[in-house]
Amino acid sequence: MSSEDFRSHESEPLSPDAVEAARYVEQVQHEFGDSWRLDNKFLEKFFPVCPAWKPDIDATQKRHYNARTSRWKRIPKIPKAASKLYTPLRMLMNDILLAEEQYRRRPSASDKALAQKPAQRTSAYLHKHLWDKIHVRCVLATHTKKKKLQSSRTWHGHSPVSPILFLAGAGAKVLGVRWTFIKPIARAGISPIEIILGSEDSLVGRDRLAASMTQVMSNQTHRRFAYGLIVTETTCTVYMFDHSGAVTSPPFDYHEHPAQFCAVIFGLGSDRGERVGFDQSMFPGKKDFLVRTLVNPGEKSPKEVQYVIREGLFRFSSLVGRGTNVLRTLKLDDLNSTSVVKDATIPHGELPGRESEGSDINSTFVVKDAWIPRGDLPGRESEGSLLRHAQAKGVVNGIPQLEHFEEIRRSDDPNDLDTILRNRQIDQPTAEDLKLERVHTRIVLKPFAETIDHFETRKDLLLAFLDAVLAHRQLHDVAGILHRDISIGNILINPAGAEGNRGILIDFDHAIRVGDTSPYSTKGRL
DSSP, X not given: OOGGGSOOOTTSXXXXXXXXXHHHHHHHHXXXXXXXXXXXXXXXXXXXXXXXGHHHHHHHHHHHEETTTTEETTOOSSOSSTHHHHHHHHHHHHHHHHHTGGGXXXXXXXXXXXXXXXXXXXXXXXXXXXXXXXXXXXXXXXXXXXXXXXXXXXTTSBOSSOOSXXXXXXXXXXXXXXXXXXXXXXXXXXXXXXXXXXXXXXXXXXXXXXXXXXXXXXXXXXXXXXXXXXXXXXXXXXXXXXXXXXEEOOOEETXXXXXXXXXXXXXXXXXXXXXXXXXXXXXXXXSSEEEEEEESTTSSSOEEEEEEEEEEEEEXXXXXXXXXXXXXXXXTTEXXXXXXXXXXXXXXXXXXXXXXXXXXXXXXXXXXXXXXXXXXXXXXXXXXXXXXXXXXXXXXXXXXXXXXXXXXXXXXXXXXXXBHHHHTTOSSOOHHHHHTOEEEEEXXXXXXXXXXXXXXXXXXXXXXXXXXXXXXXXXXXXXXXXXXXXXXXXXXXXXXXXXXXXXXXOOOTTOEETTOOSGGGGOOOO
């Protein structure tokens, strides 16, 4: 729902959709809590006015800026309602995006010429030959019932909330979306935009923006962070959302600083995926989307292993946290091996065991990405480290077998880890900043199966439960590991497995060493 859908007079009863929207915004508000931060150098860090943009900024201002009144044309100075700003701001932002087109990678002249031929002016042709070169960005109106944001995360197909405007895109290099036109769906989202009057409560607009951003990022497998805007008739505020909350710029007067406003829109429309928060270790192949793991990533020439993503099985619902993501994949160099790519912890009951027909469940993998808290509690140990220790102690039955573990890098530099504080460009973190720090990790495990509540016979249930209990005992008595998170969703059932592996105990994100008395051992979930 858009902001105006649940901004109602007291005498008017709220519609069911408006009630749903209000409840969802309240839920997201609770999830973010006190994780909001102000960065006075935000614009300088992330949206500087680049000299290379000056010709385009000058041209944009010449067409759309009134130097005499020091205001953008068409933007009402004293609008009667926020809705009077929707169309003028959408048109202005799209004009700014068009001005920046010359800096984007476009299809070559020969490709364009071929695409103009009648027989090849089809969507299928464009998908086959040009989709990896297409870079399209557009600000859409998503505040009406007919044009609200669509989301695959909900059973009814639309997002509980819909922003006023929505910067969306198409193009393989950033979004991996095989379209040559823009759609108002969360998967294609770059930045939600809320528009309010300067006299309205900015915190209400902020919470609606966070709700829209949660929908966007929960629909995108490879999003590390994202930007959103709140715009009034006078000011613009930029927000950066990630798995530790949000950091915001001070509001700036976009009429007094037109070049800064252009720089913000140019930055949001960038064709560089990492610039707007996309994970470059997940990328488009010739036909499919791939996820990459690096064996010995700290070495000069690490070995690269790629998996073809076949199906999304689970994606987090709360933006603030570990960012759980589960994918079914095929290993690129072994297409007979079915795999599962998993980002972060698997909440209870959210890991369905959907396998392709004829696949061998014992050859499956789970690749798990997690934004793990670090640095604030002594005693914390990664899941990869604990599983490696268990294997070294000879515990191999009833638990996932570790194939690979790494901390994700943002670039080829082995020291350039993908962390919250690095992405926020905080070089000298305070004690409060360190509480927000998370590092992006990836582990590869096997096997993969259904959760234990998907049993078919009582015998299968009892054998799976027995093996999980034995695995828990072995972990405690032999490896000295206490799991601390036993639940239905953390026991997998594998009736075809060998004795000892008919029940698999998973998710060691909260596990500790036996006898550990560190602060982490007494801490609840993180």
